[in-house]
Amino acid sequence: MKINLQNVLPEDIEKRSFEILSDExxxxxxxxxxxxxxxxxxxxxxxxxxxxxxxxxxxxxxxxASAIRKGACIVTDTQMAKSxxxxxxxxxxxxEVFCFxxxxxxxxxxxxxxxxxxxACMDKAAALNRPLIFAIxxxxxxxxxxxxxxxxxxxxxxxxxxxxxxxxxxxxxxxxIMSTDVPYIVAAxxxxxxxxxxxxxxxxxxxxxDEKI
Amino acid sequence: MKINLQNVLPEDIEKRSFEILSDExxxxxxxxxxxxxxxxxxxxxxxxxxxxxxxxxxxxxxxxASAIRKGACIVTDTQMAKSxxxxxxxxxxxxEVFCFxxxxxxxxxxxxxxxxxxxACMDKAAALNRPLIFAIxxxxxxxxxxxxxxxxxxxxxxxxxxxxxxxxxxxxxxxxIMSTDVPYIVAAxxxxxxxxxxxxxxxxxxxxxDEKI
Numbered sequence: 001m002k003i004n005l006q007n008v009l010p011e012d013i014e015k016r017s018f019e020i021l022s023d024e025x026x027x028x029x030x031x032x033x034x035x036x037x038x039x040x041x042x043x044x045x046x047x048x049x050x051x052x053x054x055x056x057x058x059x060x061x062x063x064x065a066s067a068i069r070k071g072a073c074i075v076t077d078t079q080m081a082k083s084x085x086x087x088x089x090x091x092x093x094x095x096e097v098f099c100f101x102x103x104x105x106x107x108x109x110x111x112x113x114x115x116x117x118x119x120a121c122m123d124k125a126a127a128l129n130r131p132l133i134f135a136i137x138x139x140x141x142x143x144x145x146x147x148x149x150x151x152x153x154x155x156x157x158x159x160x161x162x163x164x165x166x167x168x169x170x171x172x173x174x175x176x177i178m179s180t181d182v183p184y185i186v187a188a189x190x191x192x193x194x195x196x197x198x199x200x201x202x203x204x205x206x207x208x209x210d211e212k213i
Numbered sequence: 214m215k216i217n218l219q220n221v222l223p224e225d226i227e228k229r230s231f232e233i234l235s236d237e238x239x240x241x242x243x244x245x246x247x248x249x250x251x252x253x254x255x256x257x258x259x260x261x262x263x264x265x266x267x268x269x270x271x272x273x274x275x276x277x278a279s280a281i282r283k284g285a286c287i288v289t290d291t292q293m294a295k296s297x298x299x300x301x302x303x304x305x306x307x308x309e310v311f312c313f314x315x316x317x318x319x320x321x322x323x324x325x326x327x328x329x330x331x332x333a334c335m336d337k338a339a340a341l342n343r344p345l346i347f348a349i350x351x352x353x354x355x356x357x358x359x360x361x362x363x364x365x366x367x368x369x370x371x372x373x374x375x376x377x378x379x380x381x382x383x384x385x386x387x388x389x390i391m392s393t394d395v396p397y398i399v400a401a402x403x404x405x406x407x408x409x410x411x412x413x414x415x416x417x418x419x420x421x422x423d424e425k426i
Contacts, residue, residue: 046405
């Protein structure tokens, strides 16, 4: 077979990808604060639904950037999301990424209480006593537990990235977060995933690096 | 806000999700070998496009299962995919998961040769001299390099999972793989991702565990 590939230098592939997807988005207007996040979600999934389904609370990105600059940490509900987040860049500002899902004590605690491991992870995170951004790409139960912890006054996240994916309680858990006054970025509907959670974190980090926020 | 959630036990969430997505797929027929893979890709993305875009070479899944049972290893092009693959289950059959993307020598080699790191990773993998399944969720250049290595007779993969995502050379690189006689599972078009690559690997592993293949 004849190889008929675009001749793009390795270092230019990402730039060219953003050009193509921006072209295809056409005349659509996004706020400068939201645009890089929406485009990175599309870049990571090739799914243009993210142009419509990403919902932002007022000044969510500004608040997140300010928290990161002050050393906020990111808590995720999957090792995949943790693995995809640019940890070096976060560390520059003093933050780190936590995922407790594989911890032995979490499995134990979840079993004892009949909850998901993600629920137990949120309890552990709430006890960290550090400024926290939650990046939830998998478990709606994590969002439900965050809602409960906030209602009890036990937790005040700097931002909740609420992009679990799936079919059971996913839509509802996202609506729950959007009903609060916590800063949020949520993928309304069923879509999302660890890749989207990581992409949103990275988009914010790159905006900070490039002084676009 | 009233929390109006379905009452599903943690251990039943995945089962219930598969029931819902199966219902929504309706009367569509998939071969028993392909069905669990298609459904797990949908489960992991909530994107029903995977019901149409996943393409399988003849007996791809059977061949992959047989290779895994004989100790085949999985090579991925992202730490995210590596992180999502059920490594414990693969180890039961003697295989392991490799991702060389963060290796210092890979960055060096790619720079010297003006290639992507993914290309350099495929060269390193080809030298492993073990039966290999490639799970490519990010870099079309990895697929292009696999194509070249196979053409040169330097590599004979047991299976290529070709699901890079994106806008530059993604569609073309997948067509290239489908033009060969290597066993493949490919997401035709632009969609895919590390999550899809991991989901396909896990679907095959679970079919083996459950003796469905």
